[in-house]
Structures are given as C-alpha cells and as structure tokens.
Amino acid sequence: MSYPINFKNIHPEVDFYSELDAAHRKAEDYLLGFKWCAEIKDCFLYYNLGEIFSIFLFEIENTQSAGDRFLWIIVGDIPSMYLDIYGTKSTVEVVEDYIKLAADWIVNVRARKSVEDCYPFDAEPKIELANLLAKRIAFMKDALLNNMDEVALHINA
Template structure:
C-alpha cells in the first residue's frame, strides 16, 4: 500500500465565495455518487478537495475505511475527477500530488481521444461513458489542452516541495 498523500497543499475548504463553495459541494456529491456506483467501492472515510473550479473540474482525494483490493494491488486512497469532462478514478501510486493527478488524468483521456481520432481499437483504454465519436474526442482534447496549459501550472507538479508525499 502507498504512503498517504500529503494534503497540506490541498484547497480543502473550497474558496471564499459561497456560491462557488456550493457548486463544489455539488461536485463532491457527484464524485461520491460516481465512486459509489462501482461494485468495488468501500465505505468512505473522508473526501478531500484537492483542487476545484466547479465549472471545469474538481479533483478529490477519496480515503476509504478499508483497502480496495484489485489485481494484486490494494489502495486506501483514490483520486477522483469530475466536472465538465468524463469522470475518472485512479490510484495515487504514480500521482502523489494534485498536479501529477491532473496530468495522469490527461494521459488516460488523451489515449482514449487519440485512439478514436486514429480509428484505433479502444481495448485497454480508460473506459469513458461517452459515445466514441470524433466530436467527443475533439472536445475532450480541447479540455485536456486547457487543463495542461491553465490548470496544472496553477496546481503545480513534481518537484514542488509543498506537493510531495509525507
């Protein structure tokens, strides 16, 4: 099992805008429902807002009461992303901070979109609950470009002292 993600740089309490806080609370409920829809889901110990812009995306760290076991692995924490893009969850192994979690999300989604645009098979791609159309792939690529250019630089990525594991 991985060491816990350091949450010291997380947004946690939202923003000082009551309307945005309310929208982020809705995003949290969306993320809880998404995670709860899977058979592997365990009781949730806590959900922490790592980064949120409610109209675009919200990144949460889910911590579970007991480990989730799959394919020889075990995870007590998962990243969950919801928003105006396909929702996703993934382990914290290779994404120990919010910036790296956002980049991991982009890599998974980029693979799906590229396969669609190149006419390739989706076997092995991250499963996305959207029709595999060129229109959806282009829309997703546009959102990923925005995340990489505008959001990840704000959040930070590897090498930043306040974004490292304990």
C-alpha cells in the same frame, strides 16, 4: 486558501463554495458506481475550480483490494476519472496523468480503433466527444498546469 481541505470542513469562504457540493456529489456517485467501493470513509479537496474541474482524494473501503484505500477522483466538465496514489503523488501529476490517459483515448477514437485498452472513460467513443475532450485537455495543458499549485499527497495511513 490552503489545500488539502477535509470536505467536512468546507465553509462559505472556500472558492466556488456554491458549486462544491455538486462536484463532491458527482465524485461520490462516480466512486460508489464501482462494485469494489463498499463505503466512502473520508474525502479531501485538493484542487478546486468548482464544477469546472476539481480533484478530490477519497478514503474508501475497497472490497477488491484492501490496500487501495485512497483514490484520486477527478470531476468537472470532463469525463470523471479515478487514479490510485501509488504513481501519482501530487495534483500536478494527477492532471498530467489525466492528460496522458485522455490523449490515448482521443487518438484511438479519432483513428476509429478500439478503446478497450484505454482508460475506461464513461463516454461513448465518438469523434465529437473525442474532439470536445481534446479541447478540455488543451486547456489543462495550456492554462491549468502552468497556473496550479502543486499540492503533494498527504495521508495518515
């Protein structure tokens, strides 16, 4: 399977096909939860482990910053995250950024410090959640990063 795939072209031969609709819906709901996301214009699947972990690239109408039309969205059995495309140019970089931002949040939660300056995960800053997220990012470091294809950002801007 060759990525990226425009989500409009997803078909039953795509890995984790039965889970992709739920992962896509989760990504859409997450993105539409932000006031600045007025509309979703298009979506591309860049990495796919179904509901476990998926990376999408969305094109949106951004009411706060017209230049920020494209955003990476990471969803799965982890707190969702969006990243802009300016510093993050591939799927590997998306995962590396997720790991760094999550690690910062985990350190602050475990130290009982404020998470105000951390990435704004939609998760309660509790030790139990920090420990669960730490296990997920350990998996991302140990298994995912070493085995995933690096798919470069490709947009028709």
